[in-house]
Amino acid sequence: MQIEFKNLTKAYGAKKALNNFSLTLEANKIYGLLGRNGAGKTTMMQLLAGQISPTSGEVLVNGEKPFNNRTVLEDICLINESNNFKRRLKIKHVLKIASLFYPKWSQETADRLMKTFKLESNLNMKGLSKGMESSVGIIIGLASRANITIFDEPYIGLDASARYDFYDALLEEFQQHPRTIILSTHLIDEVSNLFEEIILVREGELMHHKTSEEMTELSIQVTGPKDKVDAFCTGKNVIHTDEIMGRKTVIVFGEHFQLEDLKNEGLEAERCPIQKLMVHLTEEKGVRTHV
Numbered sequence: 702m703q704i705e706f707k708n709l710t711k712a713y714g715a716k717k718a719l720n721n722f723s724l725t726l727e728a729n730k731i732y733g734l735l736g737r738n739g740a741g742k743t744t745m746m747q748l749l750a751g752q753i754s755p756t757s758g759e760v761l762v763n764g765e766k767p768f769n770n771r772t773v774l775e776d777i778c779l780i781n782e783s784n785n786f787k788r789r790l791k792i793k794h795v796l797k798i799a800s801l802f803y804p805k806w807s808q809e810t811a812d813r814l815m816k817t818f819k820l821e822s823n824l825n826m827k828g829l830s831k832g833m834e835s836s837v838g839i840i841i842g843l844a845s846r847a848n849i850t851i852f853d854e855p856y857i858g859l860d861a862s863a864r865y866d867f868y869d870a871l872l873e874e875f876q877q878h879p880r881t882i883i884l885s886t887h888l889i890d891e892v893s894n895l896f897e898e899i900i901l902v903r904e905g906e907l908m909h910h911k912t913s914e915e916m917t918e919l920s921i922q923v924t925g926p927k928d929k930v931d932a933f934c935t936g937k938n939v940i941h942t943d944e945i946m947g948r949k950t951v952i953v954f955g956e957h958f959q960l961e962d963l964k965n966e967g968l969e970a971e972r973c974p975i976q977k978l979m980v981h982l983t984e985e986k987g988v989r990t991h992v
């Protein structure tokens with residue numbers, strides 16, 4: 702199952718939600734789709750799930766366009782924060798409808814997750830709390846066993862313990878039934894250990910597509926006396942700077958750094974968490990600043 706975004710542009714009037722976006726994704730990996738509000742993540746996922754069509758360029762799943770293509774769409778499940786479930790139905794009806802659409806549906810997974818999230822199948826959708834509604838979406842996404850399963854911030858209203866239940870269930874499903882999972886989230890540090898690869902989008906353009914490992918190894922946070930830190934920064938891509946009472950902290954991105962080398966030079970050095978890295982890489986100012 703290969704996914705290709707080819708020179709894809711999606712415009713809403715003068716606004717380009719995605720601009721000449723190209724990206725290839727492989728089967729059976731967990732991708733973290735990251736970026737600030739309005740970066741174009743939802744647009745990208747909707748294009749892949751055939752919910753909207755591109756202005757120019759194309760998205761292809763195994764060489765086929767998903768838009769209006771039932772055969773392709775049976776293998777793509779997009780779960781988002783407002784699932785728009787019919788309010789007058791019971792949970793069991795919503796699950797039944799989903800099971801009819803997705804040929805690889807696992808009722809066993811759905812039943813198990815209903816217990817995990819403590820849901821009663823006879824409950825009416827209109828009586829559910831926000832978190833319970835999110836749980837129904839998550840159950841559909843995982844039980845669909847769709848080869849491409851996409852979660853666009855699916856956890857609205859879910860408390861921390863339910864979110865961790867979701868992450869555990871996602872990993873278990875993935876290990877037992879590998880598939881391509883795309884997860885867009887703003888709670889990055891909670892899930893970044895699940896991501897095999899990270900897609901970072903900024904203002905409708907692809908900024909980075911790298912393995913999580915590479916993303917981490919290419920970044921470093923260094924603290925020490927100002928003059929020493931300044932000397933280290935020369936010619937490097939500094940994406941963030943902080944200075945308090947003669948001590949300077951910088952985050953540098955773009956080269957492979959060994960923590961030990963820096964520690965030997967009398968500097969404190971640690972890896973930068975993905976969430977912090979994403980924030981500073983996508984900042985308006987400070988991007989690709991060279992000292």
Ligand SMILES: Nc1ncnc2c1ncn2[C@@H]1O[C@H](COP(=O)(O)OP(=O)(O)OP(=O)(O)O)[C@@H](O)[C@H]1O
Nearest residue numbers: 713716717718736737738739740741742743744745
């Ligand atoms: N239907 C629409 N009509 C007009 N503009 C839209 C529409 N959908 C998206 N946009 C615009 O396209 C840009 C990208 O939006 P998108 O929802 O894809 O971002 P996002 O990365 O998912 O943001 P968030 O993290 O806030 O969900 C934004 O400027 C948004 O206002």
